[in-house]
Amino acid sequence: xxxxxxxxxxxxxxxxxxxxxxxxxxxxxxxxxxxxxxxxxxxxxxxxxxxxxxxxxxxxxxxxxxxxxxxxxxxxxxxxxxxxxxxxxxxxxxxxxxxxxxxxxxxxxxxx
Amino acid sequence: xxxxxxxxxxxxxxxxxxxxxxxxxxxxxxxxxxxxxxxxxxxxxxxxxxxxxxxxxxxxxxxxxxxxxxxxxxxxxxxxxxxxxxxxxxxxxxxxxxxxxxxxxxxxxxxxxxx
Numbered sequence: 001x002x003x004x005x006x007x008x009x010x011x012x013x014x015x016x017x018x019x020x021x022x023x024x025x026x027x028x029x030x031x032x033x034x035x036x037x038x039x040x041x042x043x044x045x046x047x048x049x050x051x052x053x054x055x056x057x058x059x060x061x062x063x064x065x066x067x068x069x070x071x072x073x074x075x076x077x078x079x080x081x082x083x084x085x086x087x088x089x090x091x092x093x094x095x096x097x098x099x100x101x102x103x104x105x106x107x108x109x110x111x112x
Numbered sequence: 113x114x115x116x117x118x119x120x121x122x123x124x125x126x127x128x129x130x131x132x133x134x135x136x137x138x139x140x141x142x143x144x145x146x147x148x149x150x151x152x153x154x155x156x157x158x159x160x161x162x163x164x165x166x167x168x169x170x171x172x173x174x175x176x177x178x179x180x181x182x183x184x185x186x187x188x189x190x191x192x193x194x195x196x197x198x199x200x201x202x203x204x205x206x207x208x209x210x211x212x213x214x215x216x217x218x219x220x221x222x223x224x225x226x227x
Contacts, residue, residue: 102157105154
């Protein structure tokens, strides 16, 4: 069964600190992996998307990595800001299928 | 603002009832997706339409149905509602439907509460 597991479930950090969120998946064959940011009560917003051949992609202070061999991805947030407080969701697309598999998300709280 | 609009924002109804959620995609987008987000299940893909035709179906119950109209807006119909249907329902749109790498733009969601 295709699964996407995210860790930690929740994370509290101080403003200005860095953090890394993890995503492990069993989806096969792999097509692409996307990270979303979802503010409370709002729709998700895409941060990055990576395909099999990509192992790093950045979007401002957000850097995603992908290791397709170990089926792991991480999202690194640098110099966190209060506005980074949100849920971060990892989504993996299976090759040959439209149906995406969602992780349960990591809830990040940034304290001043 | 993603450019995707959803109405209503909130909906409170009783078990056994039927409701219709409406979505207007971004201008020019041909593809519409529906998702359900509940506290215990997270985000789940329900169904996708492209230019009026159903393209992919996910974990959508038989009590639920959707359609995309010629003006490209979409409606999600939920019938015989149960308490467990209480959730946030998101609509998203994208320009095309190709390799699955297209960026989807999510609406603000409709919060459904079934009492």
